[in-house]
Amino acid sequence: MILPYILISPVEKQALPLVFDSPHSGDIFPADFVSKVSKQNLKTGWDAFVGELWQGAVNNNAYLLLANISRMYVDLNRAPNDIDPVLLDTAWDYCQPTKYSDRGMGLIRRLALPDVPIYDQVLSQKQIQTRLDHYYYPYHNVLRQTLDTLHQTQGGVWHIDCHSMKSRGNEMNIDSGLLRPDVILGDNDGTSASAEFVKVAEDAFIERGYHVVRNTPYKGGYLVTHYADVQHNRHSLQIEVNRDLYMNEDSFTPNPNFKNFQTDLNWVSAKIADYVASQI
Numbered sequence: 256m257i258l259p260y261i262l263i264s265p266v267e268k269q270a271l272p273l274v275f276d277s278p279h280s281g282d283i284f285p286a287d288f289v290s291k292v293s294k295q296n297l298k299t300g301w302d303a304f305v306g307e308l309w310q311g312a313v314n315n316n317a318y319l320l321l322a323n324i325s326r327m328y329v330d331l332n333r334a335p336n337d338i339d340p341v342l343l344d345t346a347w348d349y350c351q352p353t354k355y356s357d358r359g360m361g362l363i364r365r366l367a368l369p370d371v372p373i374y375d376q377v378l379s380q381k382q383i384q385t386r387l388d389h390y391y392y393p394y395h396n397v398l399r400q401t402l403d404t405l406h407q408t409q410g411g412v413w414h415i416d417c418h419s420m421k422s423r424g425n426e427m428n429i430d431s432g433l434l435r436p437d438v439i440l441g442d443n444d445g446t447s448a449s450a451e452f453v454k455v456a457e458d459a460f461i462e463r464g465y466h467v468v469r470n471t472p473y474k475g476g477y478l479v480t481h482y483a484d485v486q487h488n489r490h491s492l493q494i495e496v497n498r499d500l501y502m503n504e505d506s507f508t509p510n511p512n513f514k515n516f517q518t519d520l521n522w523v524s525a526k527i528a529d530y531v532a533s534q535i
């Protein structure tokens with residue numbers, strides 16, 4: 256079996272209660288994935304190189320959790336029952352499709368791109384359960400465990416959910432056709448992280464010259480809303496970075512600015528780490 260994730264830990268003695276995770280940085284498809292969609296089209300959902308971009312966070316005493324499996328196989332940033340019944344061979348009352356499933360982007364994606372269905376065939380309940388048991392729950396369990404342990408031992412925990420976005424939305428996106436800013440911070444409209452924490456991240460990006468927007472169009476997905484509990488000092492913030500800043504969006508290769516952008520993200524994670532260190 257393919258390992259569902261990689262967890263990179265900082266030197267234990269200096270570890271901060273700060274966890275970066277990247278649920279869409281995986282590009283592996285397990286052998287039971289059957290689709291006629293081209294590799295190129297399947298790559299569009301990949302948050303390419305996000306793990307490499309944020310790897311400096313570990314040197315700044317944070318944890319970094321990276322998914323190995325493609326989000327086109329199972330999307331870790333969805334509720335486990337956000338399943339479109341149309342994908343299934345039989346009815347399953349477990350399914351609770353949300354707006355993501357309606358757009359073809361639920362736990363199991365129906366569409367790779369607008370008008371590009373992933374499957375010619377229906378899936379069985381067992382096939383979906385396997386994706387949950389082998390890949391989805393192990394990722395969520397290790398994230399939950401890491402956050403809980405840090406919260407218990409240090410009294411608070413700060414979680415950054417890292418993503419990348421196409422420079423322009425397509426028809427499956429709620430901002431279809433529009434050019435996107437450099438960075439979008441999602442704190443679920445001020446409810447998933449303290450205002451102070453969000454401001455630290457925002458100021459860090461602005462100081463490096465980036466155009467930052469909050470919550471539009473991305474407020475934060477399932478991970479941020481599921482793991483946040485601000486009243487109990489558990490903060491989750493989603494960071495979306497524009498792919499145009501670091502890669503060629505057609506060829507999925509790093510562009511000449513990759514190293515500069517990686518250096519800037521290292522700097523941003525250092526600022527965030529300084530803030531977290533000041534809170535414990």
Ligand SMILES: [Zn+2]
Pocket residue numbers: 279302417418419
């Ligand atoms: Zn993503």
